[in-house]
Amino acid sequence: MTLIDVAIIGGGASGTTTAFHLANKGKNICILEKNNYSSMRICGGGMSAAVQNWFPFELNPVIEEVITNVEFSWNLADKVVAELSGSSPFWIVQRENLDSFILDQAINSGCKLFTNFDVVKIKKHSNVWRITALDGRQIESKAIVIADGSQSKWPETFGLGPKKPSYASTFAGRVKRKGNLKSKTARFEFGLVDNGFAWAFPLKNEVNIGMGTFLNNNNSIPSKKILTSFLPDLGFDPSEIIGQEAKLRVWNGHNNLNGEGILLVGDSASICDPFLAEGLRPALMSGYEAAKNLNAWLDGNIKNLDGYSKTMKTNWGNSMAWGKRISQVFYRFPKVGYKLGVKRSTAPKRIAEILSGKISYEDIAKRVINRLLFQR
Ligand SMILES: Cc1cc2nc3c(=O)[nH]c(=O)nc-3n(C[C@H](O)[C@H](O)[C@H](O)COP(=O)(O)OP(=O)(O)OC[C@H]3O[C@@H](n4cnc5c(N)ncnc54)[C@H](O)[C@@H]3O)c2cc1C
Numbered sequence: 001m002t003l004i005d006v007a008i009i010g011g012g013a014s015g016t017t018t019a020f021h022l023a024n025k026g027k028n029i030c031i032l033e034k035n036n037y038s039s040m041r042i043c044g045g046g047m048s049a050a051v052q053n054w055f056p057f058e059l060n061p062v063i064e065e066v067i068t069n070v071e072f073s074w075n076l077a078d079k080v081v082a083e084l085s086g087s088s089p090f091w092i093v094q095r096e097n098l099d100s101f102i103l104d105q106a107i108n109s110g111c112k113l114f115t116n117f118d119v120v121k122i123k124k125h126s127n128v129w130r131i132t133a134l135d136g137r138q139i140e141s142k143a144i145v146i147a148d149g150s151q152s153k154w155p156e157t158f159g160l161g162p163k164k165p166s167y168a169s170t171f172a173g174r175v176k177r178k179g180n181l182k183s184k185t186a187r188f189e190f191g192l193v194d195n196g197f198a199w200a201f202p203l204k205n206e207v208n209i210g211m212g213t214f215l216n217n218n219n220s221i222p223s224k225k226i227l228t229s230f231l232p233d234l235g236f237d238p239s240e241i242i243g244q245e246a247k248l249r250v251w252n253g254h255n256n257l258n259g260e261g262i263l264l265v266g267d268s269a270s271i272c273d274p275f276l277a278e279g280l281r282p283a284l285m286s287g288y289e290a291a292k293n294l295n296a297w298l299d300g301n302i303k304n305l306d307g308y309s310k311t312m313k314t315n316w317g318n319s320m321a322w323g324k325r326i327s328q329v330f331y332r333f334p335k336v337g338y339k340l341g342v343k344r345s346t347a348p349k350r351i352a353e354i355l356s357g358k359i360s361y362e363d364i365a366k367r368v369i370n371r372l373l374f375q376r
Contacts (some may be wrong), residue, residue, distance in 0.1 A: 004029060010243050010268070014284070024109045048356050062326075129261065171210055174241070177236075209243070248279065250272065250273070258293075271346055273320060275326050
């Protein structure tokens with residue numbers, strides 16, 4: 001068996017990004033993916049334009065809509081609209097298109113792809129990782145990247161990530177026409193979902209619709225009931241949507257995301273935003289940072305991969321710590337949160353700026369603290 005540099009388990013947004021940046025630097029790598037690439041992926045597809053920073057190629061071909069307005073409502077009424085400035089757009093993609101576009105760039109750079117490769121066993125023998133698929137195929141590598149999403153069992157197996165992962169209950173679906181959602185407008189509805197929100201994001205000819213609940217999340221989300229109210233408001237019949245429920249692992253404290261020759265990226269690393277379910281930006285960021293550290297480690301320029309966990313803490317985790325606090329207060333008292341948070345004159349713009357990646361939760365927290373100190 002040939003020993004490759006890195007085996008990436010999972011070919012979603014985080015795995016393909018890691019793969020591209022490793023292959024682009026000439027490393028011998030492969031993606032081991034359980035499924036094929038044709039099916040629809042469960043995701044709202046909303047993504048900050050800031051993700052372009054992590055790619056040397058344009059993501060334009062997969063962007064279906066550039067959002068310039070964000071509309072908020074409480075129980076379908078009491079609407080507030082925020083405008084996004086030209087410099088900080090929010091993009092909407094079809095997730096399956098985004099993932100396969102990045103995958104193509106990785107393959108063009110030399111990455112191998114093994115599909116229908118359901119990883120069931122990972123063992124380390126001296127310094128070599130041996131990964132086994134359900135059908136018995138095996139791969140050996142110097143390092144592994146865990147990128148198999150929210151249901152991953154490997155963080156626990158290798159003592160990485162949070163001891164007690166936290167999950168949001170979610171639903172995502174698609175309607176195959178535009179309804180009455182205004183073009184270039186993303187919609188957020190807070191009153192219909194207990195401890196969470198529902199959204200509608202326009203694509204070129206379709207709409208991504210979903211919802212998430214962020215507290216008491218052992219329960220499943222009553223998606224049918226919520227869709228019965230939400231879809232007619234968007235000009236659809238509830239029977240028009242095709243979608244699925246899923247558990248989404250969200251950020252739950254600062255944690256070690258690497259061991260010796262092993263890194264967690266994307267949802268398996270529990271880095272998804274616990275307030276707004278933004279998981280694509282951290283998935284792409286973690287893929288980029290993981291590859292940067294692995295390239296240096298494989299070249300012998302660094303002794304370990306600890307820099308990866310540190311960078312993810314500084315560049316993402318510190319903001320998520322505030323995101324989690326905001327989420328716990330907001331979703332516990334959502335009506336008050338909507339009145340004092342969203343309906344405050346500057347608030348919708350701030351939320352829109354968070355979505356576009358222009359500011360972080362940490363920036364918001366610092367502003368509030370400064371205001372309180374100043375008032376005193
Ligand atoms: C309903 C919903 C809506 C969302 N909406 C948004 C949004 O609008 N914007 C946003 O930023 N984020 C959103 N997110 C979060 C975002 O989808 C995730 O954070 C993102 O998918 C993480 O990418 P990933 O590559 O880590 O994991 P995934 O996309 O889950 O990819 C994991 C891959 O690993 C493969 N895999 C799994 N098990 C194995 C195995 N045993 N062997 C081999 N391969 C395996 C899977 O088939 C899959 O291809 C949403 C999430 C949900 C659930």
